[in-house]
Ligand code: SF4
């Protein structure tokens with residue numbers, strides 16, 4: 001029924017089936033929205049398991065993690081538009097959508113997480129230039145705008161919208177300025193990824209996360225940027241894989257996925273080098289200076305054991321780095337996807353310990369360890385944001401030409417029956433790139 | 437990290453741990469003076485709706501119980517009241533994105549502007565003393581309590597962070613009184629301005645005054661070899677000092693490890709002794 005809106009030459013499931021899927025996603029989204037409303041209006045944050053000890057919890061972990069995983073957008077954009085790695089045009093649309101979802105989702109959760117959402121703009125109006133959070137707020141807002149601008153041409157390429165000459169030309173012209181936008185995005189994104197790390201590294205009275213650094217930037221600034229670019233591309237690849245499993249179609253050539261993962265692997269190696277150096281410097285300098293020991297930083301009984309660190313940098317760091325860097329492993333799909341999952345898990349653990357473990361550790365000598373377990377009021381909006389992402393991805397996949405390779409990879413054999421459509425599509429994509 | 441600011445007056449509190457019996461009068465006086473809604477009602481309300489209440493209590497001054505860790509007859513305890521330390525290098529100020537908290541006034545009291553705070557709780561994450569609390573719920577005052585609220589202390593709404601400010605309004609009263617009496621409001625005599633906790637303490641364990649003014653008792657007290665500050669080596673430079681003749685209490689003040697030398701005898705005045 002909605003065939004006229006599909007990208008040219010592709011096949012999609014029936015509208016009924018699609019609506020059923022949307023209904024499923026919608027139910028999860030509704031649960032999230034319900035909690036969202038209950039927190040924003042009648043109950044406030046009293047509803048959550050957050051407290052005066054754990055002012056930061058699941059939501060901040062979730063935000064930091066999705067923002068790191070959304071780094072595929074700026075990094076792929078940078079590589080494609082600025083460094084001109086042509087191959088990446090086959091996945092760049094998706095990375096932009098994933099980035100947009102991650103950032104807008106994080107902003108939604110942030111709006112929920114602050115006590116007075118209607119005053120959030122005070123961060124811009126009464127900006128404290130010393131606060132890393134101020135920088136994060138400015139950069140994230142600007143970067144979300146950049147992502148929206150990057151997403152727009154893709155929306156305008158919807159078959160029906162593209163028939164309107166004005167929109168067609170607009171989309172075309174936006175492609176022309178895309179390298180500039182990508183450059184701006186890369187700049188903003190690097191800074192706020194770093195500032196998110198900096199937010200923790202500057203907490204000089206929290207020795208677990210305190211880091212010395214370079215000028216005003218603690219080492220965590222650089223570590224967060226590196227870990228984000230090391231995991232973001234892997235996450236984009238995983239999203240493609242999940243979409244392929246759900247749709248039963250091949251959407252991106254394996255070669256492109258392997259390239260993305262190779263780039264991520266290279267970044268991961270670089271990150272790990274600094275992460276090991278950083279951990280060593282922290283253990284031998286920051287901790288003794290604060291009168292604390294390595295053992296005091298961990299508590300296995302409450303789930304904050306040393307194992308978390310080894311899982312993060314060993315199982316989810318060194319192992320995926322090897323799997324992603326050795327061509328034989330990388331070219332084995334099962335190993336590549338395993339490595340991508342481990343890599344993304346590693347960055348999530350990293351964001352978790354920086355957020356939660358940092359607060360669980362008693363700094364005052366007579367204080368105690370406390371455990372934090374998020375409750376449903378926190379889980380529901382987080383899962384709701386995932387459903388929001390699924391919704392946006394589903395709509396984009398069905399109605400927008402997200403994957404330039406889809407026709408070539410799936411319909412070539414039937415092509416003789418309708419030669420015009422399948423051939424035209426890649427041509428257009430090529431043209432767009434050429435002009436870009 | 438925000439730069440250190442020096443002021444001609446530095447309001448300081450010296451708490452004699454050996455005198456403190458842990459009675460909690462200071463906490464009660466603080467809650468009352470600063471219009472903190474009665475906790476049982478507030479927590480019951482939260483619990484009544486089925487929400488978790490752990491550490492959702494609002495309290496600016498908490499009394500901690502310390503132990504020397506010895507079993508049996510050698511066991512010893514001490515009580516440590518903990519208001520906001522009004523740090524000279526406050527870890528909370530530089531992080532606040534909205535400049536809702538600042539250390540910019542003579543006296544060195546770290547301020548908190550409630551109508552500007554939007555409740556991001558970054559300052560809570562940065563303060564190692566847990567001196568900041570969040571308003572998880574709208575305060576509800578029992579009928580009739582409105583007649584007893586302190587007029588010059590604003591009540592706080594849901595969703596903002598609050599903390600001890602050394603009963604700043606009392607300083608304003610004291611300055612006004614000095615002006616009326618034709619005296620210098622910037623050279624207040626001893627006890628012209630003291631916070632509610634210091635006034636209420638039945639054992640006189642809390643001393644308050646300008647640590648830079650030799651005429652104030654605190655000036656002398658902070659130079660005692662028995663005086664120390666909490667977590668001094670983190671570099672927050674607190675304006676709250678503690679005293680104890682017990683070595684183990686002083687050692688506990690700053691994460692001293694077993695094999696480390698004891699606290700510096702004059703680890704008190706810091707930058708400003
Ligand atoms: S004790 Fe905490 S809240 Fe008070 S000034 Fe120091 S860092 Fe800030």
Ligand code: SF4
Nearest residue numbers: 532553554556557559
């Ligand atoms: S909670 Fe309020 S005072 Fe604290 S950092 Fe955020 S805006 Fe500033």
